[in-house]
Amino acid sequence: MSTESIAWPSTTAASPSFVDHLHEWVTTVDHKRLGILYIVYALVFLVIGGVEATVIRIQLIRPHNDFVSPQVFNRMFTMHGTTMIFFVAMPILFGFANYLIPLMIGARDMAFPRLNAFSFWMTAFGGLLLYFSLVGANGLYGAGNAPDVGWFAYAPLTSQTFSLGHSTDFWTLALLVSGFGSIGTAINIVATILCLRCPGMTLAKMPLFAWLNLVMSGLVILAVSPLTAAQVMLLLDRYLGAHFFDTQAGGSAVIWMHFFWIFGHPEVYVLVLPAFAFASEIIPVFSRKPIFGYPVMVGATVAIGFISMSVWAHHMFTVGMGASVNTFFVISTMAIAVPTGIKIFNWLATMWGGKIEFKAPMLFCIAFLFQFLIAGLTGVMMSAAPFDWQLGNSYFVVAHFHYVIVGGILFCLFGAFYYWFPKMSGKMYSETLGKLHFWLFLIGFHLTFDFMHIPGLLGMPRRIYTYEPGRGWDIWNLIVTIGVFFQALGTVVFVANLLWSYFKGKAAGSDPWDAWTLEWSTNSPPPAYNFSLIPTVKSRRPLWDLKHPDDPDWKYE
């Protein structure tokens, strides 16, 4: 292989200028840099999406509030949902997968480094397209602003008749473009895990992190494709006179729902499996025990992957599907609770008999276990279709899925940030600020999302910009809004911690947690080539074997 094409910047040269740096980052195909780009990009959008959520909550702080107009409110919840799912959650999880998977399986990069860069930039430009709607959506119609069709954009609200201007087009194009990015990354992750594992690492010896991301990537390929197809159909409807979803010309609004949710529900698992992956790495290390029931955890993950493809229409129990179809989706939805429950039990068993250290990553993971338990149980409640006829599209649902996404996924993500920050930056974060962040965010989370269930039980539908007094909703909405400010404060502490630690933190060393997976065997931050020698492994915890030659894992596995 030619070595001439690989020109690493010389270490002896004078310190590179800003333009040199920029050029390096823009043209990089290194999985670690792309991972960091994904993460930083997503953090920027996290702040934007958070501001949108805050606007929504200020508007709802009391009945008949007029902080924003209904038009602005509708744009806010559309942009909040779209941003958080497509431009925060997915990229940030892809970022961690990108950064960590090659390191964990003892590889030097992803299987397709250029596809990796292409995928990142597709995702990045998708996000920019979405926000360009703020200036570009007017078009020749003189109508339109940010999209206001809701993040699941039900037909026929997206047709030319009901959505003038180009706001819906920007929404569609943003998802179309970033969808290709997601599929590219998913293919890359699958290829990397299947082909680039280091010698000795059979599929049964991979870290759970890799397994969970493998299944997640399979789901991305299966789920994002129909969404992308639906977006093309919507564009055909809007510009070429097709009538897929145009109910006024005999099209079907229900078909859009099916297309959207056959993406939308696996998408939940696309987001939550990487969160499980973080927990499956962090909980064992801070309990000082191997993961309990590794083969069962793998089996449960694969089961979740399969079942999650057959539950989508539980988002449509109120659509009028008929008793037998509803019944089918009840049983498939309830079935998915079994492998998910098994996972929770295995994490608990991992902690059982361990020596639990309450460092920031572990605190976030313990809170995750508690919150994900509740999120799962409210999910079981809504899987009972008749109960969902009451709860669906109410604030109970909003509380439920924020419990999953914030209480489950975001808490794990914060844990992951603290756990791998020393590896990525080479610096140790401030444990004091980390704990402050944890407690602020925990209080804010529970103020907001515990109390958000109640107005849903009292009949408050989602997506209303204002509500009548006298329905018993006022006090709950006030508490919910107060919680938002605690969360915002916690997030400020988090960002401050990252910045402060990056510039002023102590050197972390290569293995600050006395951990067991391969990424901790190389420098912090790892060199561009990751490992000077490709490692060989004999068990799931190669570093444990190294540290305990008298009692290695491979004797027991």
Add this chain to the structure above:
Amino acid sequence: MRSRGSINWRVLGSQILVCVNCNAAGLSNPTSPLSPTNIFSPASTPAKSIFELSLFVLAVTGTIFLVVFTLLLYSVVRFRKRKNDDGREPAQVYGSNQVELAWTVIPVLIVVALFMATARVIASVQKAARPDDAVEVVAIGHQFWWEYRYPALGVVTANELHVPVSDDSHPTPTFIKLLSADTDHSFWIPRLAGKTDLIPNHPNSMWIDPHETGVYLGQCAQYCGTQHAKMLLRVYVQPRADFDRWIQQQRQTATTTDAASQGQRIFETTACINCHTVAGTVANGHFGPDLTHLMTRDTIAAGGAKNTPENLRQWILNPASIKPGSLMPAMQLSDPELDALTNYLETLR
């Protein structure tokens, strides 16, 4: 301030809903101390079946929560790293097939039980037989109001649905066919039934059989555009005799009086009649609510404001001031024209 656009609960029959101020309104309904839209305060069979199922589901999930939460709390406290830790690693346990089997089989059994209970309720609600004497209503969702048609009774009205009470001696359920004129909507009166969507090109149906008279509230539960929030639902459950009287009255055409003839002329010579119907006159538009018996309704703007002369005048002057995004345009009328028009509308009883 808070009272703008708010609604006092109307009185029906002899029931008195005391409303000292808006905050007390939620307490005014004796069967539902928390909220007039509380899903745990059912007053009709579908809502009651759901309520009973929900108690079972809550009991099961609540038990699971308590067990797992206790285990979690116990392990966090019991297995925390102590101050006097010896620095040795704990026993390395890799798993146990028996334990795994136990926590697979038990959840499977729980799921089976939950599923059977759920399937029963789905069938009982969705496959309920429709008696011959059931009242038949067609509800049509519009941006952002509700049209109600009683095809067998020859009545068309808007926003306030009237149905007879269904007591054990005379069970008279109301079957509602759900259609949409434009985008998706959802019909949700939490105390009467779960929600069912109104989807264009996809007729749906649902049924209610309210056991007590009174006003039941709800609102559109599927995002349908700018004014989704003020697409409120009001269901008036009346004794059979009152309901029959209401039907008789709604079947009349409008009576016109000379005193309101100026307002009527304005109504019939501006764009009002393109969208609104007043039976017995030239006004036969279908885009907006039927106004033939406007003054028999408690609210205007799909529940967005009380039906008072001031609100009515303000609504005609500038609908967006009450309901921004409403599809009714401001008609640019002068003050005398507004007065005359309001005057005319007030004769539509």
